[in-house]
Amino acid sequence: MLNWFKRKKNKEEKEDEELSKVLDTELDISEKDQEEIDEEYIKEEENEDKNLEKSDLSQENHIKTEEFEVEEVEEKELSIFDKLKKGLTKTRKDFSDKIDGILNSYKKIDEELFDELEEVLVTADVGVSSTMKLIDNLRERVKEEKTTDPNEVKNLLKDEIRKVMLSSQSENKLNLDPSPSVILVVGVNGVGKTTTIGKLSYELKQEGKKVLIAAGDTFRAAAIEQLEEWSNRAGVNIISHSEGADPAAVIYDGIQAAKARNSDVLICDTAGRLHNKDNLMQELNKIFRIVDREYGEAQKEVLLVLDATTGQNAINQAKVFKEVANITGVALTKLDGTAKGGVIIALYDELNIPVKLVGVGEGINDLQEFIVEDFVEALFE
Numbered sequence: 001m002l003n004w005f006k007r008k009k010n011k012e013e014k015e016d017e018e019l020s021k022v023l024d025t026e027l028d029i030s031e032k033d034q035e036e037i038d039e040e041y042i043k044e045e046e047n048e049d050k051n052l053e054k055s056d057l058s059q060e061n062h063i064k065t066e067e068f069e070v071e072e073v074e075e076k077e078l079s080i081f082d083k084l085k086k087g088l089t090k091t092r093k094d095f096s097d098k099i100d101g102i103l104n105s106y107k108k109i110d111e112e113l114f115d116e117l118e119e120v121l122v123t124a125d126v127g128v129s130s131t132m133k134l135i136d137n138l139r140e141r142v143k144e145e146k147t148t149d150p151n152e153v154k155n156l157l158k159d160e161i162r163k164v165m166l167s168s169q170s171e172n173k174l175n176l177d178p179s180p181s182v183i184l185v186v187g188v189n190g191v192g193k194t195t196t197i198g199k200l201s202y203e204l205k206q207e208g209k210k211v212l213i214a215a216g217d218t219f220r221a222a223a224i225e226q227l228e229e230w231s232n233r234a235g236v237n238i239i240s241h242s243e244g245a246d247p248a249a250v251i252y253d254g255i256q257a258a259k260a261r262n263s264d265v266l267i268c269d270t271a272g273r274l275h276n277k278d279n280l281m282q283e284l285n286k287i288f289r290i291v292d293r294e295y296g297e298a299q300k301e302v303l304l305v306l307d308a309t310t311g312q313n314a315i316n317q318a319k320v321f322k323e324v325a326n327i328t329g330v331a332l333t334k335l336d337g338t339a340k341g342g343v344i345i346a347l348y349d350e351l352n353i354p355v356k357l358v359g360v361g362e363g364i365n366d367l368q369e370f371i372v373e374d375f376v377e378a379l380f381e
């Protein structure tokens with residue numbers, strides 16, 4: 001193994017050891033943090049109130065709706081592939097441009113070239129073990145096919161990435177048929193759970209499904225109100241209790257309402273922020289038990305939301321959640337704001353968890369299904 005790589009590997013092993021420490025910090029919220037969050041929320045509310053005072057409420061709503069529709073029409077003009085490509089802009093720049101630069105600077109294929117490619121993959125958060133596997137496979141391919149032109153290496157690498165991802169035994173589509181189905185949305189705080197639920201509700205409603213949301217994050221009032229706002233935007237119903245209520249009771253009520261109203265999909269928000277990791281995991285287990293007991297007939301998805309901008313830390317979070325829950329898929333958010341999109345390759349290769357949805361912006365239309373072939377194409381364009 002090359003020296004640079006060894007150092008990188010040692011560093012990542014150390015990071016792995018600190019896995020639970022990292023998560024504990026992420027899941028732990030100090031009183032000071034909570035005060036800051038509350039203050040921020042109060043400020044936002046005051047601003048909103050001021051805006052509403054300025055103009056007549058109905059007129060305001062009317063204007064907002066119109067703006068919203070215009071935004072949607074523009075967004076729809078982009079194809080799914082173009083949207084993914086746009087979302088991957090930063091990753092692609094870092095990845096494809098660098099690879100082109102390297103390959104153009106070499107006249108023959110040698111170890112140094114492989115070394116440089118390794119560095120690009122690790123920098124794009126593909127992860128050390130997946131990178132090693134890919135580069136080893138690439139080396140073999142070059143040998144087998146007696147490739148001598150560095151420019152041909154790009155297509156071989158693309159093919160190897162595709163192979164690694166497709167060999168993972170996973171289904172990319174949300175398993176929602178036949179109705180009814182329930183989606184439990186889990187993940188640490190701030191990764192984008194609530195936003196993803198809003199976008200997903202909207203999309204499923206557009207597909208003609210009857211959607212109900214359960215506001216299972218009762219840890220703070222702001223979380224419930226944020227979800228209510230999203231349910232309004234998406235035009236779907238929501239079941240909520242007040243702040244501090246037992247989340248399992250909210251989910252229980254959600255299930256009863258979904259049954260009574262013949263809903264196709266029940267989407268449950270959960271808290272990402274509790275006093276510590278054990279609390280969070282216990283609470284999730286309680287919710288899972290309620291769903292199994294009360295809604296056995298429903299298709300069940302446990303969607304782990306991960307924030308792409310956190311790179312390898314997202315992989316660590318996935319490892320922890322995988323221990324306590326049967327995660328059926330990942331929604332990877334904030335792909336638009338990061339060069340760390342390579343983390344998707346590691347999710348497939350190291351954890352065998354399919355990415356089912358990707359978030360490519362903060363708008364209601366900025367969620368899309370994930371297709372491996374499209375991702376690989378977009379990455380190398």
Ligand SMILES: Nc1nc2c(ncn2[C@@H]2O[C@H](COP(=O)(O)OP(=O)(O)OP(=O)(O)O)[C@@H](O)[C@H]2O)c(=O)[nH]1
Pocket residue numbers: 187188189190191192193194195196217223271272273333334335336337358359360361362366
């Ligand atoms: N750019 C971008 N921002 C996103 C995306 N998804 C979510 N966000 C933003 O990320 C922030 C956090 O999102 P939330 O949906 O509140 O996250 P959460 O996981 O529900 O957070 P907690 O309720 O605190 O646990 C918000 O400002 C969102 O607008 C995305 O795909 N792209």
Ligand SMILES: [Mg+2]
Pocket residue numbers: 193194195217223
């Ligand atoms: Mg939330």
